[in-house]
Amino acid sequence: MTALESRYRRVLRLLPAGYRAEREEEMVSAFLDGAGPAADDARPRWSEIASVAALALRLRLDGPRGRAVRLTALIGLAFQAAMSCVYLAQTLGVHGFLPYPPGELPVGEPASAERLWHVARDLSSIVWIISYAALVWGRPRVAKATALLGLLGYVPTSPESLAPVIAVVALLAGYHRDVPAHRFPRWLAAVPLAAGAVLFLVITLLTWAMTTSNDSPQWPGPWAWVWSWLPPSGLFSLALLAACAGYVVTHLAAPRRRSPSVPLALAILTVPVAVARLSYLSPAADQVTETLNAVTVVQAVVLVLSGALLARLSAAAE
């Protein structure tokens, strides 16, 4: 075996073992035919390696794993869409379009460039809603383009951006040309909108309640236990833990509805959310910070344990 042939065989190790057993010999033959009478110390070109890597990714995303990756994208985008509804409603509230007293004032003078820039930026979160709806309606290309636009609005170094990044990566990897076009029921597109509206009401009420108890001598009191659940990753933790509990009940009560894809998708999402939660830890300077840290650590630990349990249930259902 020449050095070039062994290098091609090394590249082909990217492929799943079963596929390699079937195809390796003819693929090596095709590679060497293409290389011609090249010197033995020639190396596979990067474009060749990339084409094998792309093939390997597609093959590995076939079956339950592929469905899990696509579900990861769907759930991640659904959460982003729900949060976008909250942000959009808050923007409308700040600009006086909602019938409640604004908690904060718009940035910049009316009709100034600064005001326009902030309004445009605040309204840009609508792309997540479009992306999610496009995915539900069987338009993955539109979903990909708008989700990538949505990512532009995130600070890349913010741990809160990890979950949307994972969702977009799953969207790009999971919805490729070989995936049959799939349309979900149209009503599914409205679920994050309804969830977003409920979230907005809850957050508004909580903000109002916190503001009114701000002057209490016991401040913040029990609110310190609530704060860690209010950032996007805190809300996503809550949603994932509820989904995990729901799946475990289904797994135990309805064995016929067990699925390897659903728990795997939820398990994948617990990772970026747990990392995002841990980024909120800060050196404890007082009792309130200690309480916040304790809740955050518990959130992260429960997420990790839930993720491990879901991964195990996924493997058991395969």
Next chain:
Amino acid sequence: MNSRGLTEQAFLVLTTLADASRHGYGIVQEVERLSEGRVQLKIGTLYGVLDRLAADELVALDREEAHQGRLRRYYRLTDQGVHALEAEAARLAAHARYATERLRARHAGGPA
């Protein structure tokens, strides 16, 4: 065949198999020749396309041969592949005809 039709790569691979069965690198060479160098299939891409076409039952394994001690697998069009290629070729020819007619009308001073 799925409802989204053939990609250009799939169409070219089927075209190379219309007159003869070919092995992997033979298909790569023929696609490059047919497309006048515009489409250069990488081996990973080729096998992805062949897998899709085989799954859609448009191509099938014809035979295996040993060449300089290495395995070559030759692929051929199935009857379904012939029909799919004919349909796609007719569709593309119709599009080319419409484009040619409209360009002719434009050059003749008709509606743009």
